[in-house]
Amino acid sequence: MFSKACEYGIKATIYIAVKSMRQERVSLKEIAEEVDSPVAFTAKILQSLAKSGIIDSHKGPTGGFQIDESKIDTIKLHDIVHAIDGDKIFVGCGLGLEQCDASQPCPVHDKFVGIRDNLKIMLENTSLYELATGLEIGLTHLKR
Amino acid sequence: MFSKACEYGIKATIYIAVKSMRQERVSLKEIAEEVDSPVAFTAKILQSLAKSGIIDSHKGPTGGFQIDESKIDTIKLHDIVHAIDGDKIFVGCGLGLEQCDASQPCPVHDKFVGIRDNLKIMLENTSLYELATGLEIGLTHLKR
DNA sequence: TTTATTTAGGATAAATTTGTCCGAAATAAG
DNA sequence: CTTATTTCGGACAAATTTATCCTAAATAAA
Numbered sequence: 080m081f082s083k084a085c086e087y088g089i090k091a092t093i094y095i096a097v098k099s100m101r102q103e104r105v106s107l108k109e110i111a112e113e114v115d116s117p118v119a120f121t122a123k124i125l126q127s128l129a130k131s132g133i134i135d136s137h138k139g140p141t142g143g144f145q146i147d148e149s150k151i152d153t154i155k156l157h158d159i160v161h162a163i164d165g166d167k168i169f170v171g172c173g174l175g176l177e178q179c180d181a182s183q184p185c186p187v188h189d190k191f192v193g194i195r196d197n198l199k200i201m202l203e204n205t206s207l208y209e210l211a212t213g214l215e216i217g218l219t220h221l222k223r
Numbered sequence: 224m225f226s227k228a229c230e231y232g233i234k235a236t237i238y239i240a241v242k243s244m245r246q247e248r249v250s251l252k253e254i255a256e257e258v259d260s261p262v263a264f265t266a267k268i269l270q271s272l273a274k275s276g277i278i279d280s281h282k283g284p285t286g287g288f289q290i291d292e293s294k295i296d297t298i299k300l301h302d303i304v305h306a307i308d309g310d311k312i313f314v315g316c317g318l319g320l321e322q323c324d325a326s327q328p329c330p331v332h333d334k335f336v337g338i339r340d341n342l343k344i345m346l347e348n349t350s351l352y353e354l355a356t357g358l359e360i361g362l363t364h365l366k367r
Numbered sequence: 368t369t370t371a372t373t374t375a376g377g378a379t380a381a382a383t384t385t386g387t388c389c390g391a392a393a394t395a396a397g
Numbered sequence: 398c399t400t401a402t403t404t405c406g407g408a409c410a411a412a413t414t415t416a417t418c419c420t421a422a423a424t425a426a427a
Contacts, residue, residue, distance in 0.1 A: 080224075080312070080317060080335070080338075080339070081317065081318075082414075082415090083319065083414075083415060083416095084414080084415075086317075086318045086319040089318060089330075089331070090318055090330075093330055106372090106373070106374090107373075107374070108373090117415080117416055117417080118416095118417090119416065119417050119418070120415065120416050120417080122374075122375085122376095123375095123376090123415095123416090125374085126374080126375065126376080129374090129375095136373095136374060136375085137373085137374080137423090137424085138372085138373055138374045138375080138422070138423040138424060138425095139371090139372065139373055139374080139422095139423055139424030139425050139426095140371065140372040140373065140424070140425045140426070141372085141373085141424085141425060141426090142372075142373045142374065142423085142424075142425085143373075143374085144374090156331070168224070173224060173225065173230075174225075174230045174233060174234055174365075175227065175230040176364075176365075176366070176367060177367055178367045183364060184362075184363050184364075185363055185364065185365065186233075186234075186237055186354040186357050186358055186363040186365070187233070187300070187349070187354070188363065190345050190349055191224070193341075193345070194224075194338070194341055194342050194345055195224070197337075197338055197341055198338050201334050201337070201338055205331070205334055210330040210331065213330050214330055218328075219328050219329055219330040219332070220320075220327060220328075220329065221318075221320075221329065221330070222320070223320060223321055223322045226384075226385090227384075227385060227386095228384080228385075250402090250403070250404090251403075251404070252403090261385085261386055261387080262386095262387090263386065263387050263388075264385065264386050264387080266404075266405085266406095267385095267386090267405095267406090269404085270404080270405065270406080273404090273405095280403095280404060280405090281393090281394085281403085281404080282392075282393040282394060282395095282402085282403055282404045282405080283392095283393055283394030283395050283396095283401090283402060283403055283404080284394070284395045284396070284401065284402045284403065285394085285395060285396090285402085285403090286393085286394070286395085286402075286403045286404065287403075287404085288404090
């Protein structure tokens with residue numbers, strides 16, 4: 080469903096959010112460890128999340144990644160996925176047709192649109208805040 | 224959502240079904256043309272659909288592909304997707320964790336499972352028959 | 368100012384998916 | 398039996414995704 084890049088990106092963002100709620104910055108190294116993702120690849124993903132303004136990055140000693148606390152409950156899963164994978168999972172025909180819409184649908188159009196709308200709604204309604212608190216209170220986990 | 228292989232496989236199967244309802248066999252060449260898919264790649268996919276028993280293949284002149292008419296409304300979208308992509312889209316954690324279930328969930332577990340169940344139900348309830356008739360009566364299309 | 372630390376970013380490599388090519392096997396028809 | 402047609406299946410190639418490596422740039426602290 081999600082690309083590996085997205086999986087890592089989501090996990091990393093949630094971890095950064097938890098730390099940010101404690102006013103702490105985290106390094107790439109720590110993130111990759113805690114999230115069980117390849118360091119260098121994670122670096123690329125964090126880079127694009129930083130460019131999208133979802134996370135803040137800072138170089139040098141005491142540097143690392145952090146999320147503006149005020150943003151944590153504004154940021155939705157949708158924003159993270161969109162920053163990493165673009166809109167390709169939200170757009171386009173289920174069977175790859177160039178022209179496919181309600182007036183000229185492919186055989187699975189309606190059913191496919193239904194599922195995808197569900198997904199989109201879910202992503203738009205899931206806040207980073209709820210994901211981060213779930214992790215912090217030990218309800219969910221990011222490894223294994 | 225679906226792999227390219229799945230997209231081509233679904234389109235091809237629907238096309239074969241329409242022809243089969245008219246007691247006609249179709250060649251790989253015709254299928255690839257009508258479905259707008261790469262011939263050789265489509266051949267591979269039809270091969271695996273044939274091995275799974277979803278379509279019937281026959282070599283030689285007058286050969287080609289056909290679907291047992293009695294099966295057309297038994298075959299579900301789920302069977303086609305499963306024959307081509309296996310169960311990878313139905314199984315596994317949304318964030319790639321090895322151990323992730325209701326008792327030890329990842330942060331997106333519940334939401335992800337919800338969406339995936341929807342998808343699974345849709346695939347299990349969509350028959351090849353309805354997809355093929357939709358195409359035959361001109362309600363849907365397979366190209367462009 | 369020097370040094371150590373950390374992210375940025377380009378080049379490259381490995382793995383997977385997508386796609387092509389071609390000879391072999393089956394088979395229908397002359 | 399021979400020939401033409403069609404799928405089968407293996408090898409190979411291209412494209413994309415995943416992942417690594419290394420140097421540069423920023424920056425905090427000694």
